[in-house]
Amino acid sequence: MSGKTLLAIHDVNSMTFEQFTTVFGNVVEHCSLCAAAVWQHRPFTDVDHIHQLICDVLDNFPNDAKQGVLCLHPDLAGSVAGLTSESQNEQKAAGIDSLTQDERAKMQERNTSYREKFGFPFVICARKNKTQAILDGLKLRLQNNIEEEVRNGVEQVKEIALLRLFSIVEH
């Protein structure tokens, strides 16, 4: 627990566009457009309402934009340089900061195979999956086709977004 004060929904509803996109701009990694696109829908009833609107934005993106959103995510167990604080904390929660040499090599090798096959990085909600689940998920999802993986990746982006929202707004 960070001990950070959570915002009440009425505080969120009184934000300007600039304040809103500053605070919510990384709910979807490096994609402040998702926050920008939902602001006009306030007043929000609660945090789940904001999440649903962000999910709708993602679902309405064309396929190439969905792949672009996935590309905005850093590889798990990749370089730590330039990681957003959100991603860094999530990777830590999954135990990625304390992988054995063998686990790190395996994760990087599978991430590379995944990128080579699909052209975008493997995305999974690290707060909900520990190291072994991520390694198993990589192995399993490598067998899918690209349509399945765009769908799986976007569903994971939604899960990541919900947990990021819960760290900003009361629920």
Ligand SMILES: NC(=O)N[C@H]1NC(=O)NC1=O
């Ligand atoms: N590649 C990938 O899944 N990265 C994301 N996962 C997560 O929980 N945070 C991220 O940045």
